[in-house]
Amino acid sequence: MSLGPYASFIVTSYTLVAAIVLILIIWIAIDYRRQKERLRELEASGVTRRSGRQATDI
Amino acid sequence: MTLIDLANPTKFLSLTARVLPWLAGATAILLLIGFYQAAMAPDDYQHGAVVKIMFIHVPNAWLSMFVWSVMSLAALGTLVWRHPLADVAAKAAAPIGAAFTFLALVTGSLWGRPMWGTYWQWDARLTSVLVLFLMYLGLMALWRAVDDPSRAARAAAVLTLVGALNLPIIKFSVDWWNTLHQPASVLRMGGPTLDKAFLIPLLVMAVGFSLLFVTLHLAAMRNEILRRRVRSLQMMQASQQAA
Numbered sequence: 114m115s116l117g118p119y120a121s122f123i124v125t126s127y128t129l130v131a132a133i134v135l136i137l138i139i140w141i142a143i144d145y146r147r148q149k150e151r152l153r154e155l156e157a158s159g160v161t162r163r164s165g166r167q168a169t170d171i
Numbered sequence: 172m173t174l175i176d177l178a179n180p181t182k183f184l185s186l187t188a189r190v191l192p193w194l195a196g197a198t199a200i201l202l203l204i205g206f207y208q209a210a211m212a213p214d215d216y217q218h219g220a221v222v223k224i225m226f227i228h229v230p231n232a233w234l235s236m237f238v239w240s241v242m243s244l245a246a247l248g249t250l251v252w253r254h255p256l257a258d259v260a261a262k263a264a265a266p267i268g269a270a271f272t273f274l275a276l277v278t279g280s281l282w283g284r285p286m287w288g289t290y291w292q293w294d295a296r297l298t299s300v301l302v303l304f305l306m307y308l309g310l311m312a313l314w315r316a317v318d319d320p321s322r323a324a325r326a327a328a329v330l331t332l333v334g335a336l337n338l339p340i341i342k343f344s345v346d347w348w349n350t351l352h353q354p355a356s357v358l359r360m361g362g363p364t365l366d367k368a369f370l371i372p373l374l375v376m377a378v379g380f381s382l383l384f385v386t387l388h389l390a391a392m393r394n395e396i397l398r399r400r401v402r403s404l405q406m407m408q409a410s411q412q413a414a
Contacts, residue, residue, distance in 0.1 A: 117220040119285040126224045126278045130231070133270050134383065141390045148397035155404045160411070162404070166181075 178255055180396045187389045194386040201379035208372035215369070224282040226372055229357070230380035232275040235303060236338050238268030238384065242310075243335040246328035256392070258324030259399070261331060262314050263391035267384060269307035276300060279352075287351055295344035296352035299337060306334045320399065 116123050156167060205226065215222035242264050248257030279297070280290045291297065310327055317323035345354045357363045363370055 119221045122281045122285055123223050126281045130227045130274055133274055137270055144394045148394055151401045160404045160408045
């Protein structure tokens with residue numbers, strides 16, 4: 114597979130898309146862990162949901 | 172599970188926990204097939220190998236408008252039906268839509284330099300997509316600027332519906348004005364003008380990126396619901412401490 118004289122434009126485009134998608138995935142995963150951690154801390158401090166279920170229940 | 176059940180955040184969370192692994196797997200498989208087909212696609216007689224940028228530029232450009240359409244429906248859900256998950260959906264979609272719009276602009280620019288001889292031209296299509304990107308950023312700033320989620324939701328919903336006026340301008344800009352950007356070659360009256368060798372990988376990539384959006388959106392909505400649960404528990408904690 115030859116990418117011709119403009120290979121750098123093609124490679125940069127694909128690399129950028131992969132990088133941004135990866136950043137989105139990592140950001141959402143970190144955010145999820147952060148929210149679960151905060152809920153665990155709140156539960157440990159004695160705060161409970163009105164329904165009586167655990168704060169981290171899904 | 173009926174649609175009305177999904178108005179309950181806890182039931183929605185349980186649904187996302189079940190479907191997210193399947194969606195993520197299907198997305199990964201489709202995108203891998205799409206990237207392989209894109210790599211194997213022949214060179215175009217005019218664009219040469221640079222046509223490979225189309226397979227990522229076009230799905231991102233479609234999604235930039237599709238995500239705003241989803242947010243507009245959610246805005247109606249907030250303002251008209253007061254659906255409890257509507258503003259969660261809108262808020263969660265905005266950063267993902269902004270990312271797709273950014274990628275559409277940059278990959279378009281990288282495609283334009285070898286084909287048009289310039290990275291940027293203030294023509295109707297490019298400028299209207301840049302306006303869409305700025306609207307995404309404005310909406311994200313608005314969500315951050317207002318503390319109360321329900322007040323922020325109403326203001327954001329109005330802004331989203333006003334911003335939706337830009338979608339037909341983007342779509343038809345290449346027909347209404349004389350632009351450097353080429354006219355539609357897939358979603359057009361009379362059917363696609365693309366050869367199957369390009370059309371099939373493009374459609375596979377479009378479905379793959381759409382599934383990627385659905386997966387990321389559901390995951391981001393789940394995070395937003397948990398963030399609101401944290402907020403309400405923190406408020407309960409504060410009121411218990413004050414009493």
